[in-house]
Amino acid sequence: MHSTLVRVQNVFGFFTTVAFTVAAVIALSTFIHPQAPSASVQLRNVQVVRGRPHYYSYKKEEYAHIKFDLDTDLNSLFNWNTKQVFLYLKAVYPSAKPNQPASEAIIWDAILASPSAPWHQNHYNHPVPKGTKSKTSKAKSKAKKEKKAESPYPPGEIHLSNQKPKYQITDISGKLQNRTDVVLELGWNVQPWVGALVWTNKKTYGAWEGLKGGVTETFDFPEIGKKMKDLEVDKGKEGYRLEVGGEHPVIKGRKA
């Protein structure tokens, strides 16, 4: 420590040690932050169509187009060391040959930013639910756009209804119709500021509970051009009247 240069080197050297140690302790501190993620995924509709991977392709492949409902509560994944959560929904179906592992294909994903992360264009903006649109004037909404886009929910909460897939999926064989035992499964990566990338945990480890729900019941990919089996959802009033009552629509001026 006798000269300026030696003191600079000493202070900087010990600074790196302290910085590394604090970072390690921060990474470890996330393990005592309790987590209890839960989610529910539901299939809305699935269709298989024939198409080409790109415009000039001679190859025809089958693509599945899956619509879904998604409700998540992943707020507990966001602790002080969380930068963002990469959330994805994958379709899992058995391969054509029984000795091969099941195929997985992502149909939808989103980057959920934590409040501590600076704005980025790739961050997910949750759609504002219908009927709750703000009445702010155009000038105000413009000023808001320059800031952070505000989500109607906390960072880990998602409520999507009849959501279109981001990606239409195909199989390596190019054939997808009439496949059975398909499920949709939710998964994620937690990306921390410092520390290791953490994948979806299904089991409970200490303060971290596993994911509750997040898997649909099994369904089948229908034949091309055919709609999936009736999901037994409620139909509208008109549908009920024609089906249940069997009445014909009343036409003016005539008697039945």
Add this chain to the structure above:
Amino acid sequence: MADQLLDQFRDAIEGQIDFEGQRLAEMITTVLLGAAGIVAFFVGFLTQDIKLSVYIGLAGTALTFVAVVPPWPIYNKNPEEWLSSSSTAGITIDVDGQKVG
């Protein structure tokens, strides 16, 4: 004249401090940086704000650089007294029991 200026300039760059000052500088480095790290973690953890941790850590480091790197007068309070070249007579220097000089 030019030599004097050059000497002053070299002294300012080298910034030498005495032995006691070196011990003190070492201590201050360890204590300040260590405290900055501990405070940074706990303040960040309690406020659940990692940016605060980063800024406290960096501020503590900057403070340590300012406190330790320049040769502040406090590090030169116990200057070593060198023997003058003419006063060696009458003083015996022992090295491993043998008389030198």
